Amino acid sequence: MGFYNTVYCDYPLPDSYAEDYGFQTKDLDCGSKKYWISEEGELLLEDDSDNDEDSEDVYSVVPFHGVLSMYTRIFRVIHDPPVAVVLDDEETTLVQSEYLEYRMTFTHGQVERVERSKHWYSWSFLDATGCYTSTSSVSDDELERLLAIELEKPDNRRIVIEHEEEPEPVPVPPSYTIAISLRNFWTRSKSCALTASSKNMKVRGNGKVF
Numbered sequence: 001m002g003f004y005n006t007v008y009c010d011y012p013l014p015d016s017y018a019e020d021y022g023f024q025t026k027d028l029d030c031g032s033k034k035y036w037i038s039e040e041g042e043l044l045l046e047d048d049s050d051n052d053e054d055s056e057d058v059y060s061v062v063p064f065h066g067v068l069s070m071y072t073r074i075f076r077v078i079h080d081p082p083v084a085v086v087l088d089d090e091e092t093t094l095v096q097s098e099y100l101e102y103r104m105t106f107t108h109g110q111v112e113r114v115e116r117s118k119h120w121y122s123w124s125f126l127d128a129t130g131c132y133t134s135t136s137s138v139s140d141d142e143l144e145r146l147l148a149i150e151l152e153k154p155d156n157r158r159i160v161i162e163h164e165e166e167p168e169p170v171p172v173p174p175s176y177t178i179a180i181s182l183r184n185f186w187t188r189s190k191s192c193a194l195t196a197s198s199k200n201m202k203v204r205g206n207g208k209v210f
Contacts, residue, residue, distance in 0.1 A: 007070045009037045014116045018100050023070035035062070041111030063109040069117065071101040075124060075132055079157070083150055085125055086160040087135055092125035095132065137161050
């Protein structure tokens with residue numbers, strides 16, 4: 001994923017619930033810094049030079065001028081009771097993943113406009129360690145089909161996704177390139193007469209050219 005900065009937003013967003021989550025951005029200097037967008041729309045940079053945990057946070061205004069893209073992913077368990085998914089022999093919980101991306105236009109460090117640029121939903125899996133993962137072992141359509149079956153049950157909802165072994169690669173026979181040197185060409189084509197000029201070249205004779 002590379003380096004990015006974290007942005008927290010108190011400024012009103014098109015989706016108010018998204019204000020409770022942190023965002024990532026690569027449009028500022030990617031130095032793993034923390035930025036805040038205040039209720040008034042000011043872009044603030046947190047001063048991380050003081051390592052004293054008891055000291056108050058210090059912020060400075062960033063005179064950013066341009067478009068800032070920031071994105072986040074929100075995970076939710078939307079089924080009650082939750083749907084268990086056995087993924088590659090590991091017990092996980094099915095969660096909904098919501099991707100949100102906003103474009104915020106700044107003029108000298110002040111928000112002028114905000115718009116949602118990307119928004120979609122997908123499925124993820126919450127494992128025992130609290131990490132969210134995805135899988136390519138099952139298509140979205142197949143997962144939706146299995147989920148519809150489990151949702152008919154009042155409880156004990158459980159989907160088992162078998163890991164498909166990749167087929168053994170079919171060996172490809174080696175290809176051979178036969179190169180005939182110019183000397184061999186002349187040797188095997190003694191019966192050919194070759195005439196050349198500055199404009200064209202012709203081969204004539206009753207012998208075969210290999």
